[in-house]
Amino acid sequence: MDDKILIAKRVARELKEGSLVNLGIGLPTMVPRYLPPGIEVYFQSENGIIGMAPVPGAGMEEPSLTDAGGGFVGAIPGAASIDSCLSFGLIRGGHLDLTILGGLEVDAQGRLANWMVPGKMLPGMGGAMDLVTGAKRVIVAMSHTARGKPKILKHCTLPLTSVRRVNLIVTEMAVIEPTEEGLALRETAPGVSIEQIIAATEASLIVPADVPEMPI
């Protein structure tokens, strides 16, 4: 299975019925495709809509109805359009149940860096700092390594997005839960050994006696 699809499928299992969810750009936008049947969640797009949905069909695109990347979207019945202050009031004010974001690095304390690479890449933080600071639950969905180098590090080399500890890290190799004691290995991807995960992770991992395989 493609790494991105594996990550998206695993993250999709974290979505709870009736929750309000914000997806970062890139891999996180794949997650709704793999939502378990019968689960209804509401997607917020921080540019100003609650109840975002795919465009229902060709020719039904509307220039005033887009996601945060500017791509065309649709909306569910009962959707609401909101301005930027209200949108971020919901994010910061504890009304957002879950955000799923991509990551460049995560440190041993579970702190995410995902908004710039000094001198090379300066996309800006957009809504990421508010999302990580304010969402009730933060899931980082990212590749385990970049060009063979670990992305889960003792210390981030890149500027942090927030000092808040994220709730879960899902990669193509493992599911890791940052806890007060450190990073706990919760699941291994199919065909991946605990030793391989430890070798691909710079930060030390807490490995419980029983580490199940990812349910995919």
Next chain:
Amino acid sequence: MDKFISCSEAVEMIPDGASIMIGGFMGVGSPHRMIAEMVRQGRKNLTIIANDTGTPNFGIGLLVAARMIRKLVASHIGLNPEAQRQVIAGETEAELCPQGTLAERIRAGGFGLGGILTPTGIGTVVAEGKQVIEVDGKQYLLEKPLTADFALIAAHRSDYRGNLEYSLTARNFNVVMATAGRTVIAEPEHIVPTGVIPPDAVATPFVCVHYIIGRSQTNGR
């Protein structure tokens, strides 16, 4: 009071070096006619306060490409490689600001507040040089208000007085920016008789709007 002016008259009011808030999110809900006219008239040394820099050929990206911006205050420039290049090379000054903080700083400017306290940015580079204030045991950053010489607003409809109604995700920063510009110019898609927009649907009341860009009068003939 007649607030209606042409797009070129509106842009003629804006001098080189002005600070300008521009509504929109990746060009959705941006005042595209005024942006194009600013490029045509060749404004220089502008300070642009906006969510993002659009894409290279769309929205605020046109101002970036024409090198009209001296300083940017924005949350995201990632979908415009030329904007990133100018900022990394030091050709354009940029103050990157978390999106929610940017919205609230503009609200503070427009609402007469001395700033806002936000947990966003605590412990990150965003906090550098800023005051940390503890309230009931929790730390917040003091983020200062933003105002601008002009706010350029895109709306779905304006009535003859300048009451504005927005459409779906084209609402975004327009609502708050309409409170924070010393001169506020609205660029509506449609102009309707006063009363057509019901009071409950007015998102920007007419008192905030100083000028309205009129439609072309040729009506396709």
